[in-house]
Amino acid sequence: MRRIQETDGAFIGRNILLLDCHTVQVLPMLKAFHRLGCDVTTVSRSRFDIGAVSRYSRRHIVIPVKAFEEDEYLARLTEILEARRYDLVVPLTDSTARFLSKQKEALGKYARAAVADRDVFDRIDDKQLTMLACRASGIPCPKTYSISENVGEIARAIDTYPAAMKPRYGYGAVGFRKIDSRDELLKYYPEYVRQYGPMLVEEYIPQTGMQYTCDVYVGRDGEVKSAIVYDKPRWYPVGGGASCCNRTIDRPDLIDNCARLLKALGWTGYADLDLIEDPRDGSVRIMEINPRIAATAKIAFLAGIDAARQILEDALEMPVTVYPDYKKNVVTRRLLVDCAWFLKSPRRFRTKPSWFNPFFHGQVFSWDDPLPSLAYLLKPVLRLFRKPENRRQTPAA
Ligand SMILES: Nc1ncnc2c1ncn2[C@@H]1O[C@H](COP(=O)(O)OP(=O)(O)OP(=O)(O)O)[C@@H](O)[C@H]1O
Ligand SMILES: [Mg+2]
Structure with missing residues (x-):
């Protein structure tokens, strides 16, 4: 099915640093890098995370902070990159990809990062910019109401309720809210901006379709x-x-x-x-x-x-x-x-x-790598034993 390339030898022994190894997407990525003959080091906040216990991870390194805590995360990542030469660093969550895109130049002297340059990354990271680009290209998308950050102007732009409101830099549907009336918008918009940062208000698409x-x-x-x-x-x-x-x-x-x-x-x-x-x-x-x-x-x-x-x-x-x-x-x-x-x-x-x-x-x-499933099942149990301040993970996606 693929257009075969006889270059597979070029991958053998390549050192890959795979971040966010608490996510489920780590498993197919790890296995695929392993199949190519790469040497994969996994990174996450716990040595019991699914990527950490996979048989395809050569070694696991704990970074006990989230990528949101940028200075601390940068310091830890720099230590790792100084200790061993890596050919490629791969992020698996929005927040780590954002972090790497910001730090791409600074970290570039150690390794390449599988992430877009910051200006391009920012256009995709911001859901509002994405929607506006979609509309400009005539591609179907929900209508954007939040052309201004003034809630009165947003209310005037809304032609039908319900409307949908979500963080412009959101993940995992955190901060998504269906808005049923002008009063609800006036009440929740400022509250959500305080809690989640800039918000996108757009046409609500009924959720009964595929x-x-x-x-x-x-x-x-x-x-x-x-x-x-x-x-x-x-x-x-x-x-x-x-x-x-x-x-x-x-x-x-x-x-x-x-x-x-x-x-x-x-x-x-x-x-x-x-x-x-x-x-x-x-x-x-x-x-x-x-x-x-x-x-x-x-x-x-x-x-x-x-x-x-x-x-x-x-x-x-x-x-x-x-x-x-x-x-x-x-x-x-x-x-x-x-x-x-x-x-x-x-x-x-x-x-x-x-x-x-x-x-x-x-x-x-998967039958060939069963331990991650066990870690996945036990994770909610292990979380009960963690200190409360450490219970929240970096977003899974
Ligand atoms: N305009 C909309 N109308 C109706 N539902 C919506 C709309 N926008 C988002 N949703 C609902 O909210 C969910 C999350 O939204 P979205 O996919 O934009 O954000 P996300 O938080 O980045 O999610 P993910 O973690 O999957 O990337 C969607 O799967 C959908 O169910
Ligand atoms: Mg998303």
């Missing part, structure tokens, strides 16, 4: 090297939450819109776009771009696209492998969360793919 993810890799030459679309037939909590089942599908129209947007933004590298179907007219609207590996990335590896290889090739200034196609109907599930969905959802016997379909891949579990 949601999609499109992962795209754009090479240094500005050409799309791979793109894959998968839908999210089930998510938990059932009222709105993270997907617990994904399935690869054939939607070249969505790929085309995502690629056009990334080109308009001047993006290169890996990007993960979230889309939502608008049940009012059937259009599929781009909601945001995540400038890092998706939490659901395992599905793309299973469908035949190796993002770890592409990232490494890019960093080593080699031609980036092109994957012109991918396997359709690949299904991944987070089994335990999908069980919780089954207990709660009235659609439990009608959902497609069937909840009882035995042909699926676990997003965390």
Whole structure:
């Protein structure tokens, strides 16, 4: 399926520093780097995190602070980079990618970072700028109301309620709020700005349609090297939450819109776009771009696209492998969360793919590397024994 390159020897013994190893996306990335013959060092806040206990991690280093605490994180990361030569540093969360993009020049003397330059990164990191670029390119997206930071002007711009409000630099749906009236906007907007920083107020898309993810890799030459679309037939909590089942599908129209947007933004590298179907007219609207590996990335590896290889090739200034196609109907599930969905959802016997379909891949579990699943199961228990101030992790995505 991929256009084969006989360059695999170039990867053997390459030192990779993989950050944010508490996230689920660490597992397919670790395995893929290992398959290429790389020597991978994992980093996270605890030695019991899933990446830390994976058999594909050569060594694990604890950085006991979050990337939000920039000075301390920079000091720790610099120590690690001074102690050993790394060919590539890979972030897996929004906050660490943001941090690395800011520090790209300063850290550049030690190692390359798999992250865009700051000006390009900022355009994608800010959901409002992304939406405005989308609209300017004629790509379906929710209408933006917050063209000013003045709440009165935002209220005047809103033509229909409900509206949606979310942090411009948000993650994990933290700070998302449905706004049902002008009074609610006047009440919550200032409160949310204080709590979460600048907010985006936009058209609310009814959440009864399908949601999609499109992962795209754009090479240094500005050409799309791979793109894959998968839908999210089930998510938990059932009222709105993270997907617990994904399935690869054939939607070249969505790929085309995502690629056009990334080109308009001047993006290169890996990007993960979230889309939502608008049940009012059937259009599929781009909601945001995540400038890092998706939490659901395992599905793309299973469908035949190796993002770890592409990232490494890019960093080593080699031609980036092109994957012109991918396997359709690949299904991944987070089994335990999908069980919780089954207990709660009235659609439990009608959902497609069937909840009882035995042909699926676990997003965390794999027979060749079972320990991370155990760490994943025990994590909530271990958290109970942590000091309260250490309980919050860096965002999972
Ligand atoms: N305009 C909107 N209308 C309706 N629902 C929305 C809208 N924008 C966001 N949402 C809901 O909020 C969720 C989170 O929003 P979004 O994907 O923009 O942010 P995020 O916090 O960065 O999430 P992630 O961690 O998945 O990257 C979406 O999955 C969707 O359910
Ligand atoms: Mg996001």
